[in-house]
Amino acid sequence: MKRIVVLGAAESGVGAAVLAKKQGFDVFVSDMSTIQEKYKMMLDERQVEWEEGQHSEEKILTADEIIKSPGIPKEAPMVRKAVERGIPIISEIEFAGRYTDAQMVCITGSNGKTTTTSLIYHLFKTAGYDVGLAGNIGNSLALQVAETPHAWYVIELSSFQLDDMYRFRANIAILLNITPDHLDRYEHCMQHYVDAKMRILQNQTPTDSFIFWNDDPILRRELAKRCVPSAVYPFAERKEPGCTAYVESGRLVVEKPSVFAMPQGELSLTGRHNLYNSLAAAQAAHLAGIPTDVIRRGLSDFPGVEHRMERVAIVDGVQYINDSKATNVDACHYALEAMTAPTVLIIGGKDKGNDYEPIKPLVQQKCAALVYLGADNAKLHATFDALGLPVRDTHSMKACVQACRELAKPGYTVLLSPCCASFDLFKNMEDRGEQFKQLVIEN
Structure with a gap:
């Protein structure tokens, strides 16, 4: 019996273990951290052997194949040992793709x-x-x-997941943009990160579709040196030669497979970055055969995403916005660009090799004050203090929100758009956003 070992016992790992067990493999799950109770129950109910707080070499290195959580870097000692043994390492997405004929709509981007x-x-x-x-x-x-198979799947793919995907095929692939991110996981080499993102195209055929932002300079460079086997559908903010989705005369237009248009003012999402998101989504839905009246309705009533430019509350005349998902510099740039009131920006966290220089002019233009939130804010001080804005140094969300209350005047906006990962002070990005929202509402 073929042996499958799963490293990491959170959502993706436990799902992979369940599928492997159903397919008749000998399955073992190992996690260096403590496994959540709900996942232990799922594994126990299906009689899957597991361990936590350690990696037992004698059980792991006997694997025929290892399914690795995307959060585990390739430099992890057990991963290195598996590679030395010649054991194939794949992602949960790669494994799942072997056992379904569903149509895959896959989205990546920085x-x-x-x-x-x-x-x-x-x-x-x-x-x-x-x-x-x-x-x-x-x-x-x-x-x-x-356990609950579907005819279609809409899948968000990180570069970490793409790294360990080899035969998986996206029927509709969407690449929104490529800007510096996660460089600490890619030897601080931008090209390595770019190559990971471009893997979304692997295995596509002429019957498949590739949707991308036509004005991304890195994408332009990469596509010029690659052969794209699928049909291409570029989108842009304005009508450009070859583009199939764009805005013209205040209308969002999708040209293929047939012409669809709707007033830009009817879009539920606002801001230039969200215009790109809406164009990509409209093009994908149109290619999937969704009726145009349904696309128009869906683009108009979409409620948005938690932790992404989420309006929390107005307290003492100050608007608080939770953009905790802004974990890189470019995401913060988009958020600042959308600000129309003097802004107190909360920035900081676990730095991923960030270069903050591109947002300094926008910080100078839009911000009335800065609140640094991180275990180590030295790089932020070195970058932004010279701008002459009022600055506060904080190391907890409670201290951060209190500093914002002292700095923000009626009519101001407080924006949590950290540029950084959250793992220095918080469990994850969601925990950071939830703490922010709770403290804003409570006080």
Whole structure:
């Protein structure tokens, strides 16, 4: 019997273990951290052997194949040992793709992928499609394939997931943009990160579709040196030669497979970055055969995504916005660009090799004050203090929100758009956003 070992016992890992067990493999799950009770129950109910707080070499290195959580870097000692033994290492998405013939709509990009994925899923659900939501959001693709299979899946893919995907095929691939992110996981080499993102195109055929932002300079360079086997559908803010989705005379237009248009003012999402997300989603839905009246309705009533430019409350005349999902510099740039009031910006966290220089002019233009939130704020001080703005140094969300209350005047906006990962002070990005919202509302 072939032996499958799963490293990491959170959503993706446990889903992979469930599917592997159903397919008749000998399955073992190992996690260096403590496994959540709900996942222990899922594994126990299906009689899957597991361990926590350690990696037992004698049980792991006997694997025929290892399914690795995207959060585990390739430099992890056990991963290195598995590679030395010649044991293939794949992602949960790669594994799940072997056991379904469903149509795959896959979204990646440095920014906007969660919003675009959620919007496409909303359009498919509005149209009554049999669709699952998976990847970085929703339930594990493997778990859905095992127990609640669908005809379509809308999947958000990170570069980490793409790294360990080899034969998986996206029927509709969407690449929103490529800007510096996660460089600490890519030897601080931008090209390595770019190559990971471009893997979304692997295995596509002429019957498949590739949707991308036509004005992204990195994408332009990469596409010029690659052969794209699928049909291409570029989108842009304005009508450009070859583009199939764009805005013209105040209308969002999608040209193929037939012409669809709607007033830009009817879009539920606002801001330039969200315009790109809406264009990509509309093009994908149109290619999937969703009726144009349903696309228009779905683009108009989409409620948005938690932790992405989420309006929390107005307290003492100050608007508080939770953009905790802004974990890189470009995401913060988009958020600042949308600000129309003097802004107190909350920035900081676990730095991922960030270069903050591109946002300094916008910070100078839009911000009335800065609140640094991180275990180590030295790099932020070195970068932004010279701008001469009022600055506060904080190391907890409670101290951060208190500093914002002292700095913000009526009519101001307090924007949590940190540029950084959250793991120095918080469990994850969601925990950071939830703490922010709770403290804003309570005080």
